[in-house]
Amino acid sequence: xxxxxxxxxxxxxxxxxxxxxxxxxxxxxxxxxxxxxxxxxxxxxxxxxxxxxxxxxxxxxxxxxxxxxxxxxxxxxxxxxxxxxxxxxxxxxxxxxxxxxxxxxxxxxxxxxxxxxxxxxxxxxxxxxxxxxxxxxxxxxxxxxxxxxxxxxxxxxxxxxxxxxxxxxxxxxxxxxxxxxxxxxxxxxxxxxxxxxxxxxxxxxxxxxxxxxxxxxxxxxxxxxxxxxxxxxxxxxxxxxxxxxxxxxxxxxxxxxxxxxxxxxxxxxxxxxxxxxxxxxxxxxxxxxxxxxxxxxxxxxxxxxxxxxxxxxxxxxxxxxxxxxxxxxxxxxxxxxxxxxxxxxxxxxxxxxxxxxxxxxxxxxxxxxxxxxxxxxxxxxxxxx
Amino acid sequence: xxxxxxxxxxxxxxxxxxxxxxxxxxxxxxxxxxxxxxxxxxxxxxxxxxxxxxxxxxxxxxxxxxxxxxxxxxxxxxxxxxxxxxxxxxxxxxxxxxxxxxxxxxxxxxxxxxxxxxxxxxxxxxxxxxxxxxxxxxxxxxxxxxxxxxxxxxxxxxxxxxxxxxxxxxxxxxxxxxxxxxxxxxxxxxxxxxxxxxxxxxxxxxxxxxxxxxxxxxxxxxxxxxxxxxxxxxxxxxxxxxxxxxxxxxxxxxxxxxxxxxxxxxxxxxxxxxxx
Numbered sequence: 240x241x242x243x244x245x246x247x248x249x250x251x252x253x254x255x256x257x258x259x260x261x262x263x264x265x266x267x268x269x270x271x272x273x274x275x276x277x278x279x280x281x282x283x284x285x286x287x288x289x290x291x292x293x294x295x296x297x298x299x300x301x302x303x304x305x306x307x308x309x310x311x312x313x314x315x316x317x318x319x320x321x322x323x324x325x326x327x328x329x330x331x332x333x334x335x336x337x338x339x340x341x342x343x344x345x346x347x348x349x350x351x352x353x354x355x356x357x358x359x360x361x362x363x364x365x366x367x368x369x370x371x372x373x374x375x376x377x378x379x380x381x382x383x384x385x386x387x388x389x390x391x392x393x394x395x396x397x398x399x400x401x402x403x404x405x406x407x408x409x410x411x412x413x414x415x416x417x418x419x420x421x422x423x424x425x426x427x428x429x430x431x432x433x434x435x436x437x438x439x440x441x442x443x444x445x446x447x448x449x450x451x452x453x454x455x456x457x458x459x460x461x462x463x464x465x466x467x468x469x470x471x472x473x474x475x476x477x478x479x480x481x482x483x484x485x486x487x488x489x490x491x492x493x494x495x496x497x498x499x500x501x502x503x504x505x506x507x508x509x510x511x512x513x514x515x516x517x518x519x520x521x522x523x524x525x526x527x528x529x530x531x532x533x534x535x536x537x538x539x540x541x542x543x544x545x546x547x548x549x550x551x552x553x554x555x556x557x558x559x560x561x562x563x564x565x566x567x568x569x570x571x572x573x574x575x576x577x578x579x580x581x582x583x584x585x586x587x588x589x590x591x592x593x594x595x596x597x598x599x600x601x602x603x604x605x606x607x608x609x610x611x612x613x614x615x616x617x618x619x620x621x622x623x624x
Numbered sequence: 625x626x627x628x629x630x631x632x633x634x635x636x637x638x639x640x641x642x643x644x645x646x647x648x649x650x651x652x653x654x655x656x657x658x659x660x661x662x663x664x665x666x667x668x669x670x671x672x673x674x675x676x677x678x679x680x681x682x683x684x685x686x687x688x689x690x691x692x693x694x695x696x697x698x699x700x701x702x703x704x705x706x707x708x709x710x711x712x713x714x715x716x717x718x719x720x721x722x723x724x725x726x727x728x729x730x731x732x733x734x735x736x737x738x739x740x741x742x743x744x745x746x747x748x749x750x751x752x753x754x755x756x757x758x759x760x761x762x763x764x765x766x767x768x769x770x771x772x773x774x775x776x777x778x779x780x781x782x783x784x785x786x787x788x789x790x791x792x793x794x795x796x797x798x799x800x801x802x803x804x805x806x807x808x809x810x811x812x813x814x815x816x817x818x819x820x821x822x823x824x825x826x827x828x829x830x831x832x833x834x835x836x837x838x839x840x841x842x843x844x845x846x847x848x849x850x851x852x853x854x855x856x857x858x859x860x861x862x863x864x865x866x867x868x869x870x871x872x873x874x875x876x877x878x879x880x881x882x883x884x885x886x887x888x889x890x891x892x893x894x895x896x897x898x899x900x
Contacts, residue, residue, distance in 0.1 A: 240898075269719050291898025296718050298894050301744040305711035308704065308741075312684075312715020315702060316723065320715070338705045465700045465716070466680035466723050472646075472695060474703035483649050484695060484703075 242268060242288065242295040247430040254393040254419035255323075257426050258349055259284040261397035262321050264434050267347070269296045269320035271309040273328055276361040277417040278351035281323040303328035307335035307348070314344040315473065316465055319401055319438075323349035326359060329368055329375070336410055337376030340499065342473040343452070343460060345404035345411075345439055347397070352416040352580075354605040363605045364418040366529055366580040372412050373558050379496055381503035383407065383510055384558040386414040388532040390424045392555065399512075402437040407506055408459050409499075414557065416580065418530040418607050446470070451482035452495075458502030503559060512555040513564065517543060521550030523620055524568055526589055527578040528554045530607045535578050538613035547621050557585065562592045569593035576601055576616050578608050644668045644678075644698055653692055655763075657850035659810030659836025663757045664693045666813055666834070667728060670820035671699075677824045681724045684713040686733035688764045689838075690757040693728055707738030710745045713752050718894040724824065725751070731758040731772040735791055739771075746800035746829045751891040753823050753830045756793060759838035767841030774876065778845040793833045794869035794884050803828035805869055805885035809835040809857045812881060819883060828891045835879060 244264045252260065259281050262270070270289070272282040282299065289295025296313070300306040306322045313320040324332060329350045339346060354360025355367045368375075372384045385400055387393040396413055404411040442449050442461040446468040452460045460480075463469035472482035477492040485491040503510070516536055518524055527535035532553040542549040552568065554561055569575075575598045577586035583600035590598045601608065601616050639645070645668075654660050671678040681699050685691035687706035694701035704712045709727045717725045727734070734742055734756050745752060761779055762768040769779040769786050772793070776785040794805045804823050808816040816834055823830040837843065837853035848856055857879065864872055865882030872880035 269715070271715065286896060290896040293895065295896075296894040297896055298714070298718065300711065301740050304708060305714075305741055305744070308708040308711035309715035309718070311704075312702070312712040312717075313719035314715070315712075316716045316719035318719035320719070334705050335708060338708075342702070465682050465720060468679070469700065470646075470698045471700040472703075473701075474695060475705055476703060482695070483646070484692075 240292050242292045244431045245428045247428055250426050250428055251423055252390050252426040253280070253421055253423045254387065254390045254415055255280045255351065255421065256284055257390040257394040258323070258397045258413070258415070259288065260428065261394040262347070262401070263288060264431060264436075265398050265401035266319045266436055266438070267321045267401060268294050269310070269313040269318040270322065271298045271300050271306040271313070271320070272322045272324060273300045273303045273306050275325045275328045277353055277420050278323045278325045278349065281349060281351070303331035304335065307332040310346045311335060311339050311342065311344045314346045315342070319345070319405070321347040321349065323351065325351050325353045325361070326355045326368055327357070329371065333375040337378060337380070338475045339410040340376070340380045341475045343408045344473075345408050347400045347404055347411055347413065349413045349415060351420040352414060360605050362417065364416040364530060364580060364607060365605055366414070366416060366531070366584070367604070368414060369557065369579070369581060369584040372414055381500045382558050383409070383411045383503060383556070384414055385411070385555060386529045386557045387419055387555065388529055388553065389419065390422065390426045393419060394426055394428070396555065398434060402435065403506070403510060405437045405439045406459070406509065407502055408439060408462065414529065416529055442469070450480045452478060452480045454498060454502070457505050458498050507559060510556050510559060511561050513561055514551070514553040514555065516551040518550030518552060518568060520548055522548040522573050523576065523617060524550045524552050524572050525576045525578060525613060525617065526552045526554070526585070528557060528585065531578050531580060534608045534610040535613055537610035538617060541610065541614050542617045545618070547617060549617050560588045560592065565589060565592040569596045572596065574599065574620060576613070576620065578613050580604065580607065641665055641668045641672070644672065646696055646698055649696055652696055654689060655840040657837065657839040657853075658689070659759070659838070660690055660693060660757055662810040662813055663755070663816070663834045663836055664696070666816040667726070667755060667820055668697065669817045670824060673821055674824055677724050680722055681726060682716055684709045684716070684725065684727045686729040686738060688730040688733045688762070689759070690728060690730035691733055707733055708741065709733065710738060710741040710752070710754065714745055714750050717751055721751070721893060725753070727752055727754040729756065731756055731760070732762050732770050735793065735796070736771045743796070743800040746797055746802045746831070748892040749801055749803065749828045749889050751827055751829070753832070755820070755832045755834060757834050757836045758793065759836045759842055761838055761842040763838050763841055767845055774874065779841070780845070790874065792869070792873040794831070794872055797831040798869040798885050801829065801889070802831045802885060803887040803889050804830035806831070806883040807833040807835070807872065807881050809861055809879065809881060810837060811854065811858045811861065815881070828889055
């Protein structure tokens with residue numbers, strides 16, 4: 240028996256369950272993770288869903304260092320692979336996320352965020368890992384980060400994450416949080432045949448001509464099957480197109496890292512995704528993402544009822560930052576409010592893009608904002624004039 | 625598998641294992657007198673004797689002097705992060721059971737920073753051959769004490785002698801669940817290659833320790849030149865085939881060598897059986 244995707248229909252699922260189900264739809268057949276609240280139920284569901292199948296592989300690892308390494312190994316062997324964790328485990332995965340960037344191995348990492356730092360608030364939501372997701376592993380590299388506001392959107396984000404990982408040949412991160420992960424809500428599951436699934440590009444050259452890191456026109460190297468004489472050679476060291484270490488060659492390294500950035504840049508049309516509400520004539524734009532997008536939308540609608548010209552910008556892809564769109568909005572609005580469950584991590588990214596238009600950070604560290612809190616800030620801003 | 629013997633050498637003279645080497649990447653990073661070349665040759669020699677195994681072999685290395693070996697070969701190879709060769713290899717093997725996955729790395733990589741993965745892979749009985757080249761010291765980083773440095777030995781971080789005890793790696797491997805456990809030295813290339821060949825023909829978590837000389841650091845800080853290091857390994861090696869792993873710790877006087885464990889145990893494949 241093989242792993243079977245859910246039949247199309249309406250289901251009542253948590254964000255974590257929707258993630259597991261979408262992973263199956265996307266073709267994920269390898270899941271490795273270490274238990275951690277509030278992410279454990281993604282693996283629990285996949286262990287049940289993979290049980291009794293010949294193609295679904297589940298392994299509970301000794302730690303998150305192992306889960307990230309196993310996910311990369313499985314990817315190298317041809318599997319679509321995923322792991323899921325939360326803050327402390329995400330910290331442990333950082334080094335091997337960097338290995339995934341350097342080896343250019345597609346995979347999906349889900350961080351169901353909880354309050355930090357350290358052990359923090361294991362059962363409460365947070366968006367404290369935003370900049371860690373972007374810059375947590377050492378060195379310079381591009382990163383693709385998606386963030387859903389609901390179980391339904393988690394389903395779509397997971398599908399997109401796999402497709403982008405396969406297309407770009409790199410790890411793609413999903414930042415969920417406890418509130419999205421553990422809220423049960425209706426999820427519409429489409430027909431499996433109607434879902435677009437992308438698979439990595441495999442080389443068409445003969446084994447002896449294959450070079451492990453030779454990029455195609457989009458900057459993405461084709462992969463090769465193992466055990467077939469291609470001599471696949473991947474390393475975390477800086478390397479040339481053959482995969483030969485070039486550990487003391489600044490020019491070669493500059494070229495390599497610039498290509499990594501360029502391949503993401505080239506795919507921005509497929510990566511960037513955001514929702515806008517009432518921004519057409521807005522003088523003030525509220526920016527919120529993940530679960531905070533929901534109270535933010537309610538606040539914007541209430542403000543409109545008061546006649547305040549307010550709009551909502553909700554990034555669903557957080558990184559790369561939608562810089563061009565933010566700049567366009569900045570030309571028309573008088574200010575931005577960034578509501579997020581951290582001390583202003585994405586607000587700094589927004590500031591960088593919209594300067595000199597003022598940006599107000601509305602921080603809530605371990606609870607989803609109430610609509611009134613956001614509305615209060617909107618009203619305060621309106622009365623400044 | 626492509627065979628391109630000797631053609632990179634203008635005088636037509638090459639090494640018998642050139643067919644498995646990326647000769648364009650030579651010379652290698654290892655110091656004059658290092659034992660890693662011998663250990664690598666034993667692995668590649670064993671693979672050449674078993675073409676069916678070789679053609680589906682994948683090599684995984686960690687970080688350190690030994691970890692660099694895999695990248696010199698024409699086989700599919702992965703040079704991973706420090707300590708994570710075994711979990712990376714586990715992912716490869718579970719996702720594609722047709723591969724013969726071999727981890728080739730050092731003592732610091734496999735037993736210090738990566739020790740947790742070693743014991744868990746052995747406990748699970750993942751179908752891997754793990755070869756540890758033990759040089760008693762951290763070579764790549766310049767001669768610091770290791771978890772395999774004998775008590776009293778000197779290194780850059782134990783200027784007054786090592787205060788800690790060393791791991792007995794075969795005992796650790798057996799206790800954690802390895803199904804095949806052996807130890808040789810770089811002074812036993814014939815036995816080492818024969819043992820690797822035997823291990824490649826078996827299933828489950830298999831472990832081979834190869835003691836290699838590091839004249840540059842271990843020798844330097846412990847008053848041995850290359851000849852002294854070679855004689856150190858040669859004179860202390862004592863045949864202990866079939867001994868209980870707990871009885872084969874390395875001491876100042878004796879380095880027990882041989883195959884210590886041969887067991888049959890069903891390997892782990894990551895597939896969950898159906899509910900009964």
